[in-house]
Amino acid sequence: MNLLIHDLNEEEWNRISEKYTGWEIISDDGTIKPCIGCFGCWVKTPGRCVIKDGYDNMGAAIHRADEITVISRYTYGGFSPFVKNVFDRSIGWVLPFFEIYQGEMHHKRRYPEDKPITFIFRGQMNDSDKAKARSYVEAVCRNFHGIIKDIIFEECETPGCKLSHNKISVKSNPEKIILLNCSLRGNNSNSKKFLDRIAPNIKANSESVNLSSYINRYDELSEILGSAGSIVLGIPLYVDGIPSECLRMMERLEHCDTEGAKHIYVVSNMGFYECTQLRNLMSMVKSWCNHCGYIYGGGVAIGGGEMMGSVLSSTDKGPAKIVAEGLNNLADAINESKEIADIYAGPLHFPRALYMLAASSGWPIAAKKNGLKKKDLYRKEESAVSSKS
Numbered sequence: 469m470n471l472l473i474h475d476l477n478e479e480e481w482n483r484i485s486e487k488y489t490g491w492e493i494i495s496d497d498g499t500i501k502p503c504i505g506c507f508g509c510w511v512k513t514p515g516r517c518v519i520k521d522g523y524d525n526m527g528a529a530i531h532r533a534d535e536i537t538v539i540s541r542y543t544y545g546g547f548s549p550f551v552k553n554v555f556d557r558s559i560g561w562v563l564p565f566f567e568i569y570q571g572e573m574h575h576k577r578r579y580p581e582d583k584p585i586t587f588i589f590r591g592q593m594n595d596s597d598k599a600k601a602r603s604y605v606e607a608v609c610r611n612f613h614g615i616i617k618d619i620i621f622e623e624c625e626t627p628g629c630k631l632s633h634n635k636i637s638v639k640s641n642p643e644k645i646i647l648l649n650c651s652l653r654g655n656n657s658n659s660k661k662f663l664d665r666i667a668p669n670i671k672a673n674s675e676s677v678n679l680s681s682y683i684n685r686y687d688e689l690s691e692i693l694g695s696a697g698s699i700v701l702g703i704p705l706y707v708d709g710i711p712s713e714c715l716r717m718m719e720r721l722e723h724c725d726t727e728g729a730k731h732i733y734v735v736s737n738m739g740f741y742e743c744t745q746l747r748n749l750m751s752m753v754k755s756w757c758n759h760c761g762y763i764y765g766g767g768v769a770i771g772g773g774e775m776m777g778s779v780l781s782s783t784d785k786g787p788a789k790i791v792a793e794g795l796n797n798l799a800d801a802i803n804e805s806k807e808i809a810d811i812y813a814g815p816l817h818f819p820r821a822l823y824m825l826a827a828s829s830g831w832p833i834a835a836k837k838n839g840l841k842k843k844d845l846y847r848k849e850e851s852a853v854s855s856k857s
């Protein structure tokens with residue numbers, strides 16, 4: 469059986485559904501929940517997401533498929549929020565343990581096979597947009613043990629799945645700076661730790677906001693964000709891009725007219741070691757700024773984020789040195805409302821092999837707290853069929 473993941477609306481789907489007769493279909497019925505970054509799919513119910521909304525068994529759905537087709541509205545160089553949500557909920561497809569794959573740190577396979585995937589992007593895309601989408605799905609396939617079968621670009625003016633929002637008009641205050649933690653782990657996130665490290669160095673009024681407090685209340689959040697002269701986004705890397713809920717918020721802000729210039733800065737972080745794997749995410753934030761007419765002010769892209777978050781909470785020295793310097797430079801730029809080049813920062817004098825060893829040893833410990841043994845983490849789900857099919 470083949471698997472189709474799509475974000476088409478009913479009318480669009482009816483036009484092509486015949487072609488996919490006999491396929492397992494994952495589509496948007498409005499009930500999908502965002503990944504909350506708990507890693508339960510690795511250490512509680514290995515291979516399967518703990519959120520029971522019918523989209524919880526994507527790892528097995530991917531395994532069952534002979535091949536996969538993904539149809540997505542082109543969004544800032546990547547997938548639409550729904551399709552990204554499905555991918556974010558699919559990390560149970562791989563194991564929590566690590567290996568070096570094509571020169572980079574990645575997860576080991578849970579299932580033995582690589583998956584052929586066809587990607588169909590819809591929307592209005594120029595050559596540069598197409599290059600971004602290509603770079604993004606190449607990264608996803610390296611990460612998810614996929615093989616790109618084809619990448620197709622379908623020009624269409626208004627892919628019907630995009631939600632229409634009320635326009636909001638807000639006057640921005642150049643003196644107001646909002647630090648928006650886009651991790652749904654909220655106060656426990658690494659993103660929050662990095663933003664907290666910047667906050668005391670900011671001279672203007674700054675306010676910390678958690679995206680997790682505004683789920684389904686993005687009109688309200690848009691008014692708050694619209695009123696800021698600068699926004700500093702703290703974004704964790706999810707499946708090589710922006711987490712789905714953060715994308716939803718960003719799309720909502722596209723419909724917020726702000727009077728006055730707005731600077732956007734970003735502090736992104738990731739689990740793997742090489743900070744360069746954040747380049748697609750940084751590019752997506754830039755594309756979003758172009759859509760909204762915001763000024764992209766630059767950012768810090770942090771590799772080894774799970775470790776750097778804790779180290780930086782106690783010291784600016786040792787492995788955290790480059791990250792701390794990067795965050796200081798970013799704070800200077802924010803204070804002067806100026807633009808800087810992105811800073812890519814990772815652990816200093818901390819070898820990748822040691823980082824991988826330390827990171828891998830944490831999973832069995834976390835699993836033990838849930839009554840699981842190390843061998844349980846390798847569990848395979850062979851038979852369960854998604855309730856969405």
Ligand SMILES: Cc1cc2nc3c(=O)[nH]c(=O)nc-3n(C[C@H](O)[C@H](O)[C@H](O)COP(=O)(O)O)c2cc1C
Pocket residue numbers: 503504505506507556557559611651652653656657658659660703704705706707708709737738739740741745773774
């Ligand atoms: C659904 C999901 C997908 C992830 N994908 C990646 C990835 O593609 N590359 C990576 O290096 N880390 C990935 N991570 C790890 C997070 O980026 C890392 O744990 C980060 O420190 C989380 O930041 P936060 O605490 O601010 O949420 C992923 C985590 C989750 C939950």
